[in-house]
Amino acid sequence: MSAVPAQSLPKPLRGAPEPTPARRLRLVPARAAGRVKPRLSYAIIALGAILAVAAAQLVLSVAMTQGAYELDSLRMEQAKVDRDAQLVREQLDALQSPQNLARNAEELGMVPNTNPVYLRLSDGAVLGVPQAASGGVEGSVPLVPNSLIADVPLVNEPAAGENAAEGSAEAPAGQAPVAPPAGALPTPATH
């Protein structure tokens, strides 16, 4: 504030003597001196504001630091979840590969039928010559290799491979009674 009147000094210097600016300078403190109490309240407000800002900044800073740790742990968690997702996806891909499906189908005694027969719905006509599937169960796995399914157990051998490690030795025994009775639907035992 004081720099502004100081710079305006040189202009009056050319035509007028110095006392004039001196009088003006006195006028300002005279006004201010008359209002001491309002200045104190302003000071309190200003100080309070500064303290409030400092406190807010402190709180924000603490919150941000806290947030950084939270963010970091969430990122770690996300990386872990991503890894798990990829692991499961890789297992699923191996399971749904044609080699694995064919292997399981063959294990269950299924054989492909190369003679398709169609039933035309519009007139009920049978197109094609029905023939029973021929040929025995083929070992197709070595024909189209897939190194990813080497460790994948067959569906009807749940005790093999990793499943055995997870479950205890009781698991196969416990599973046996669960198998549905052949040729009949289980009936509820209610009356």
Add this chain to the structure above:
Amino acid sequence: MKNTSRYPMRRVVIAGALLVAFVAVFVVKLVEIQVVRADEYNAEAEQVRSVENTVYGARGDIVDANGTVLAGSVMRYEVTVSPAQAQAGEADDPGQLARGAADLGAAIGIPAEQITGAIAAALAADPDDNWELVAKQVDIASYDKIKALGIPWVYTDPRPGRTYPNGAVAGNLIGFVQADNGEPQAGLELAQDQCLAGVDGKTTALHSLEDWVDIPGSERTIKQAEPGGTLKLTIDADLQWEVQRILAARIDEVGAAWGMVTVMDAKTGKLLAVADVPTVDPNDPSAVAEEDRGSRAFTDPFEPGSTFKALTAASVIDAGKAGPTSEVVAPYRIYLGDADINDSAFHDDQRLTLTGVLVESSNTGMSQFGELVSDEQRYQDMVDFGLGSPSEVGFPAEASGDLNGGPDWPDDQTRYATMFGQGLTTTAVQIASVYQTLANHGVRMPVQLVAGCEHADGTVTGVPDATPREVVSPAAADETTAMLERVYLEGWLADQWEIPGYRVAAKTGTAQVPDGEGGYRHEYLVSVSGYAPADDPQFVVSVSIFDAVKMNSSAASAPVFRDVMSQVLKKYRTVPSGAPAPELPASW
């Protein structure tokens, strides 16, 4: 103030000038630091305080026509140890090095001695060695085991890896990447690298020195990572598997060296399956011999033999020189110009129609028809059918085939031989394309293997050209189809390739393979090419089997043709044919 100096103005001016000069020096320096060299200093400061992270731009997937992933990107881990830290730990806890190495070896499946040996060797070379590679491309299951061990001197670093969930299914086409650095080595991985390759990005962040937690707001992206595009093929993975299975089973049965099957959509020229047996499993390329790691259907040209007679017949009919019932006398041996042509087995003179020439697969008969068309016209037809140049697929190292200098063939023997498929070479894919043209009423469609490359932003590039080209007239093509139907019904393999309910057009061939030194190998390549249903052709199947030691004739490939064709017809729910095939006389 007034009376302290005689020259107040001068002093004020000098003092002022000094002050201004002094301030100016600072201002200049300030501007230099804050404005002129700000970027440089900032970068330097960042470098000192921040950590740079590589964000991997994932290599794009290769998917089949239905979106089944044939090649995908996964995260793998590089495992390293710090020999110096491992050694230092011995002071507090003797034996921890050996225990740690044993646990680590068990987790990643390498002998513990290998790890302890590597550490000992590294320490011998440099006692302060802090980095020794133990394993690359370690999968997530092993990674979790390593983390659970919590060995302080074992480090892991993520590295992108490649996986092929369906193993050898289409391994011949997809190719593979080098396991340790991801460099594409073969197949579409190599040919379509521009589509598939991602761009790795870089980020930097300031972090707490104590626990390496990033300071909020300090992350900067230096370079944005971009994932690669998804390469979509026209192949159907399930069909490809079935075709490979059928072919591999037959190859085992007849003791053949190798074989290939091409399945093509007759109306669009899209390849639905291209099987090469033996087939590489891209997860483990070294399991098969180096020459078996590609696709012979694209890269190995051979003399097609009698399957080529269908092309010559179509040429002759298209030129208006003969029809399916045009007559000729086909002896066992015939001399035409300087050429000496004979059939594969001795027979008396036969009175054959053009249809009969195809049914009997008579070289002498076909030569007499073929010479009715000018060499220039015959050559032009071959070129129009797509021979003599690589297909539109652009497979790595794809062969063009050799038309042996046509139309100015070096001698009469070659000139006549080219009429029945010898003296020139084609690839299996080119032969499939020839049959596609005949099946599609004389209109050739460009061969397609890649349907396009879909980028991360959804745009699709690399969509192949699909401009049809009429090679022979529809009438000529359809008459050839009718003749090939008679071959299917009357040929010597009629009972071995029968597909009940469907009309099929097919032709066998037995051909010799050049040995690359001007001569022929003594083994034969036996083949069958054809399409179905003949009344409305939809699928082309071409089978070739090389050196079937237990059955060196087309009979080796006929069951493969039958099984593959019926699988294709079944898979695409093709309605069985109604009316029987038209009758055409084979003899007169």
